[in-house]
Amino acid sequence: MNLSKKTTEQISRYYDDLEKGEKTLGPEMSESLQEEVIYDRVLSGVARYEQRKGSWKRFIGVASVILLMASISLIFYRQRFKQSAEEIPAVMQTAVAARGRVLQLSLADGTEIWLNSGSKLTYPKTFTGQRRAVTLEGEAYFQVAHDASRPFLIRSERVVTRVLGTSFSIKAYKEDRSIRVAVLTGKVRVSMPTPKGMDSVALTAHELVTFNKAKQTIRVGDVANTAHLISWREGRLHYDEVPLRSVIADLQRKYDVEIEASPELQRRRITADFREESIKKVMIVLSEMTSSKVIKTEKGYLLH
Incomplete structure (x- = not known):
């Protein structure tokens, strides 16, 4: 509806008087003017409503944008904090079991480890990031604390053993020809290099x-009595058809002596169970089993 100039002036005067408290709609106003004023009031009310509605919409829009930006910032912050935590160099510690000794230690996550003679474990003082990683040189028995969100990794030269929570043993001395991983309870995954690339079991x-x-070959087998594999924790050495070469390596670490034998003797298979006997008695038993003679040397013993 288009208002005439005269009507517009009358309405303006009406509002001026209204602000002074001197004017209300009444019979003295013409009927047409009353209609115009009412219509103007309706239009003003709608405009104010639309203005408020628009302001509320703008508020909702701005609030949504702020909330979205805050969410993105929080995600970014958490990711950066997580990355920063992983990038911070961990304080590394080293545990060494001297020859003739067995060392037991507990890690920050509750994992229990026994190190056999001549073994070394490198581990962080506190585990950070998405995994728990240690490095083993030698032989150890692990009782890993369960943590489904952070796997436990043991690096032994080029072999990596991955677990969540279980008990197992690893034998990985540098001077040995092979690396052995045996599981007592639970499940582990072992990754090793092969001529065709990395393989895992x-x-x-x-x-x-x-x-x-x-040779970079893998051989999987069963263990009739896993307790024999970790009997060294109690000072026992159990062998079941094991080459004399491997027995000699264990004896050298346990008794801190040097033992020599001819290549032919080293290939002989030994079945024995030594229970804290003296090295002298052990050597006599081995000489009898291999039909050889034992000679005491300046640094240890000789089988020939």
């Missing part, structure tokens, strides 16, 4: 894998 309780370093 999953092991469950009473299974073991042997990795030949020189």
